[in-house]
Amino acid sequence: MIERGYYGEFGGAFIPEILVSTFEQLVAAFTEAKADPDFWKEYEHLMSTYSCRPTPLTFAENLTKHFGGPHIYIKREDLNHTGAHKANNVIGQGLLVKRMGKRRVIAETGAGQHGVATATMAAKFGFSCTIYMGERDVVRQRPNVFWMERLGARVIAVRDGTKILKDAINEALRDWATNMDDTHYVLGTACGAHPFPEMVSYFQSIIGQEARRQIMDREGRRPTRVYACVGGGSNALGIFSDFLNDPVELVGVEAGGKGLETSWHASRLASKDGTPGIAQGYKTYFLQNGEGQMKETHSVAAGLDYIGVSPILASLREEGRVRFEAATDKEVLEAFSLTLEKEGLIPALESSHAFAQAFKEAPTLGKHDIILINQSGRGDKDIFTVAEAFSDANWLKFIKNKAEEYHA
Numbered sequence: 001m002i003e004r005g006y007y008g009e010f011g012g013a014f015i016p017e018i019l020v021s022t023f024e025q026l027v028a029a030f031t032e033a034k035a036d037p038d039f040w041k042e043y044e045h046l047m048s049t050y051s052c053r054p055t056p057l058t059f060a061e062n063l064t065k066h067f068g069g070p071h072i073y074i075k076r077e078d079l080n081h082t083g084a085h086k087a088n089n090v091i092g093q094g095l096l097v098k099r100m101g102k103r104r105v106i107a108e109t110g111a112g113q114h115g116v117a118t119a120t121m122a123a124k125f126g127f128s129c130t131i132y133m134g135e136r137d138v139v140r141q142r143p144n145v146f147w148m149e150r151l152g153a154r155v156i157a158v159r160d161g162t163k164i165l166k167d168a169i170n171e172a173l174r175d176w177a178t179n180m181d182d183t184h185y186v187l188g189t190a191c192g193a194h195p196f197p198e199m200v201s202y203f204q205s206i207i208g209q210e211a212r213r214q215i216m217d218r219e220g221r222r223p224t225r226v227y228a229c230v231g232g233g234s235n236a237l238g239i240f241s242d243f244l245n246d247p248v249e250l251v252g253v254e255a256g257g258k259g260l261e262t263s264w265h266a267s268r269l270a271s272k273d274g275t276p277g278i279a280q281g282y283k284t285y286f287l288q289n290g291e292g293q294m295k296e297t298h299s300v301a302a303g304l305d306y307i308g309v310s311p312i313l314a315s316l317r318e319e320g321r322v323r324f325e326a327a328t329d330k331e332v333l334e335a336f337s338l339t340l341e342k343e344g345l346i347p348a349l350e351s352s353h354a355f356a357q358a359f360k361e362a363p364t365l366g367k368h369d370i371i372l373i374n375q376s377g378r379g380d381k382d383i384f385t386v387a388e389a390f391s392d393a394n395w396l397k398f399i400k401n402k403a404e405e406y407h408a
Contacts, residue, residue, distance in 0.1 A: 005194025008318055009276070010284050010311035013193040022180040027195050029100050034202070043092055047206065050124070051081035051091060055207075057214035062342040067362040070224065070369035074345070075211045075239060077376050084348065084377030085207060085235045086117035090186055092203035094121040097184045104128040104183040108172045110137055110165035110231070111303030111350060112144025113377050114188030119153035121186075129153040132171045134164040137302045144381050162296050165231075165306045169280055189232025190310040193281030197312050204238030207374065212242040215372060224369040225249045225361070228376065229353040230269070230324070231303050233310030235376035240322065249323065252313060253357040255299030256326030266297035268309045269317050269324040276314075284311045300329040300385060301349035303377075327356035333389055335359050336379065348377035349385065 005011045015023060033039040047053040056079060060072040077085040090107075097105060105127045109115030115131040122129035131148055135157040138145055148155050161167040169192075176185040190200040215223055226243055228236035230252040240250045257265030260273075266287070268274030274285035277292055287295040287307045299305040316322040327335070332349060335356035339345050347355060351374070358373050365371070379386070387395035 005198060007197070007312045007315035010282075010314040011194060011197060012278075012283050014278055014281050014283070015193050016177065018177050019180060022176070023193065025100060026096070026184075029096050030195050030199050033096060033099065039095065043095060043203075044206075046091055046095070047088070051087045052079060053206065054210040054214070055079050057211060057218065058345075059218065060343050063339070066338075066342055067359070069362055069367055070365040070371045071219070072358070072362065072371045072373065073215060073218070073223070075207065075372065075374045077207060077235065077374060078345075078347065078351070078378035082113065082117045082120050083380065084113040084117065085204060085238060086114040086188060086377075087120070088206055088238065089188065089200050089203045089234060090114070090117045090121040093184070093186045093199070094125050094127075097127065098125060100184065102182055102184045104130070104179065105186050106130045106132070106172050106175050106183055107186040107188060108132050108165065108168040109144075109188065110134070110168070110305055111301065111348070111377075112137070112141040112148070112381060113303060113348070115148045115153070115155070116144050116151070118186050118188070119148045119151035122153065123151050130175065131155045132158055132168040132175070134162070134168050135159050136163045137165065137168070140385055141302055141381060142384070164297070165302070166280070166294060166308075173280070189234040190237050190312060191232045191280070191282060191284070191308055197282070197310055200234050201237045201241065201312060204234050205241040207235070207238035208240060208242035211239055211372060215370070219370055221370070222246050222248050223372040224365060225251055225358075226372045226374070227251045227253060227354040227358045228374040229304060229350045230254050230309065230313065231266075231306050231350065232308070233313045235374055237310060237312055239372070239374040244321065250321065251357060252322050252324045253353040254324060254326045255297075255301060255304035255353060256328040256331070257298040257300070259328055260326055263295070264298040265326065266299045266305050266307070267326040268307075269313065270326040274309075279308065282311055284308050284314045300332055300389070301353065303348070303350040304353065325357050327353040331356040331360070333386070336386065345375065346379040347375050348379045349382045351376045352379070
């Protein structure tokens, strides 16, 4: 039987009978891999030679001067292969797929970063690949769809429900239930039924391991606060992992959308709108109504536009170990611009939520303090969203001219 994988009262494995044997196989493969020292060595070797790890820790000198207080450091997951932290998880799961002898992988994606990473891993290992993506996200993240397809993946636009990430997950689960014998579902975040929360966090822990060594080398002491954006929670758990037992404040930043006082947000833990429930195979805080039906969510960042959150983070919130805040779309775009202008870095809009909260709190800290921000991905993918948000006339002109060329 599957060990239920609870974190306090959250987690579990609420799965249909048809998937039980598949999950048991996955639990066995993961347990065996963790116990094999050669597995992690193979993983680290592949991440260093193929995915450019370790990623740098950048001292943000200009932002530090701008706020006049704490030293600000940025963990550069944007320099990981495929442009985000997502590769950490998919490469690890790819090695498990090889161990299990399966030949096809499927995945869900919101912002497209996990989809690109999965398609890249499939190309590297020679797997067939199908990616499910909400139709709304296909439109706003078209560049990533282009790359997924060029990498050989089949991208299926999900037109059911609200046509965003939660609906893509539902479709991927349906596919898996039908094709479980030869297919592995590469879940992209630390959510879902056991063992996915533990497994994804295990592979993402490479971020925290590196960050701890790097900050100790640079400063000789631990950071005062660590900030990470929170959608499902994989990048946050990755960088938090090596600081959980230290006197370091950990801050998860959710999508505040148009404000927590509105219904246009995706905050489960920082708002009063999230309530415990069971969906998509696990128990956590969901944005749901009194009948347990999932609400519509909103974020300027497609990767944070999700109704649930990792059961591990839900438990850490209950324990008071992680503080959760929310950044609005407006605050995120302002932080995005400031980071570009001061440091020449282009953070993903997801990552910009962490920057926004760090910037709000930096003036309250002193010069002896250290802030560590996880830049979970790069913002090239967000060019359409950002250009529209800033009403960039030259970009609009470019798009119109391109459209005319295609119709010529």
